Amino acid sequence: MEARILGSAREVGRSAILLKSSGANLLLDFGVLMQREIGFPAHVQPKDLDAILLSHAHLDHSGALPLFYLSDGPKIYTTRLTLELSRLLIEDLLRVSGFYLPFEYLDLLEMTRKTITLNPDDKIKISSFEATFYDAGHIPGSASILLEGGGKRILYTGDVNDEDTQLLRGADYEIGELDLLITESTYATEDHPPRSEVEKSFVEYAKEVIERGGTLFVPAFSVGRAQEIACTLSSHRFPYPTYMDGMALKTNEILFRHPEYLRDYKAFRRAINSVEVVTAWRQRKQIVNTPSVIISPAGMLVGGAAIFYNQQIAQREKNGIAIVAYQVQGTPGRTLLEKGLALINGKPTKVKAEIKRFDFSSHSGRSGLMNLLRKVKGSPKVLMVHGEEASCVSFAKNVREIFGFEAYAPKPNEAFQV
Numbered sequence: 001m002e003a004r005i006l007g008s009a010r011e012v013g014r015s016a017i018l019l020k021s022s023g024a025n026l027l028l029d030f031g032v033l034m035q036r037e038i039g040f041p042a043h044v045q046p047k048d049l050d051a052i053l054l055s056h057a058h059l060d061h062s063g064a065l066p067l068f069y070l071s072d073g074p075k076i077y078t079t080r081l082t083l084e085l086s087r088l089l090i091e092d093l094l095r096v097s098g099f100y101l102p103f104e105y106l107d108l109l110e111m112t113r114k115t116i117t118l119n120p121d122d123k124i125k126i127s128s129f130e131a132t133f134y135d136a137g138h139i140p141g142s143a144s145i146l147l148e149g150g151g152k153r154i155l156y157t158g159d160v161n162d163e164d165t166q167l168l169r170g171a172d173y174e175i176g177e178l179d180l181l182i183t184e185s186t187y188a189t190e191d192h193p194p195r196s197e198v199e200k201s202f203v204e205y206a207k208e209v210i211e212r213g214g215t216l217f218v219p220a221f222s223v224g225r226a227q228e229i230a231c232t233l234s235s236h237r238f239p240y241p242t243y244m245d246g247m248a249l250k251t252n253e254i255l256f257r258h259p260e261y262l263r264d265y266k267a268f269r270r271a272i273n274s275v276e277v278v279t280a281w282r283q284r285k286q287i288v289n290t291p292s293v294i295i296s297p298a299g300m301l302v303g304g305a306a307i308f309y310n311q312q313i314a315q316r317e318k319n320g321i322a323i324v325a326y327q328v329q330g331t332p333g334r335t336l337l338e339k340g341l342a343l344i345n346g347k348p349t350k351v352k353a354e355i356k357r358f359d360f361s362s363h364s365g366r367s368g369l370m371n372l373l374r375k376v377k378g379s380p381k382v383l384m385v386h387g388e389e390a391s392c393v394s395f396a397k398n399v400r401e402i403f404g405f406e407a408y409a410p411k412p413n414e415a416f417q418v
Helices: 065-069 082-097 106-113 195-211 225-235 247-258 266-274 280-288 306-313 332-338 366-374 389-402
Strands: 002-005 017-020 025-028 051-053 075-079 117-118 123-126 131-137 143-149 152-156 180-184 215-220 240-244 291-296 320-323 341-344 347-350 354-357 381-385 407-408 415-417
Touching: 002 381, 017 280, 025 143, 051 240, 065 082, 065 106, 075 082, 075 131, 082 117, 082 247, 082 266, 106 117, 106 354, 180 366, 195 215, 195 225, 195 320, 215 306, 225 240, 225 247, 225 266, 225 291, 240 247, 247 366, 306 320, 306 332, 332 341, 332 354, 366 389, 389 407
Parallel strands: 025 051, 051 075, 075 117, 152 180, 180 381, 215 291, 215 320, 240 291, 320 354, 381 407
Antiparallel strands: 002 017, 002 415, 017 025, 123 131, 131 143, 143 152, 341 347
């Protein structure tokens, strides 16, 4: 059996891994890289695949999948919620992207038609493999995938979070003996601060900004992070106006239909019902001058209403911008965080508003990833993916030293025998 890295191995984006065996060829995720130009994984012919297994809906894992349905593509297996959220995100990519995309809406519809859905902890037979989808705790519907077949056991973590959040239960599954572990490495070299401290600090900062007459802008991913921020404010009985805009509103409606995926559905509904919905430009122009919290995608400021909010709010010293999501290199969010610059009227401009980062991560930190490895039995090969180069390389070195496993930080298109 061979595992080949088709996407970015030593960066965050365009996740794609091909498993080739005598029994079946399986593809794990097929995402895009969102920078100035959209990036795709290495190409694989649809006829060469027996199935695709999708871990979760984020575009860096799902965004290139419609490419397989320009012709007769293979079946996709994923959770019911991931299918709905993936379709939402890819539809938005098609609608608002300034990038050239080599697929169309009809290809997305065909992809949806060829998808078979299941629930977390379900087992399903795929060619010569049995696949089990475990709740990964990353975003609603996300899954880690265990594959068993040909005398091998392979775990692909996808993006995983072992800590409970306001929105989701943390990942908690038994692993057992493995021959291959493919694990994310986003925060493999650092631990997150306690979530309770992050929440308290964020809510206090939101109050501080509003009480000095400012507006706090929170650019947040439409799937998961926007809802987590709303739940945090609600749980702390935040007394000031909170607005939510953009595609997060559509995500809310989808989550209302899938309460079983949420940690506390009643708390989620209470939080979402407490925010004011923004749907018109007249509202947007009014609330940027209103002391309040505005939650709006995109989380890395690459599109959506967030661009408008950022331009308006960035120009006043009394305002605040709370960065609550991971910022990929080359994105406007990363530039804002590291250099304090925003594109205003077409020109990079020094931001006057106060910028603060809050670690609302939906990824396991170093301790969580090490705890996952402690559950592994046997002597597997371990591949570190989905992290910046320094993180992947350092994580592989640590795992070799601590656990004695064969651990690698693969390069794109590198293959490993299992």
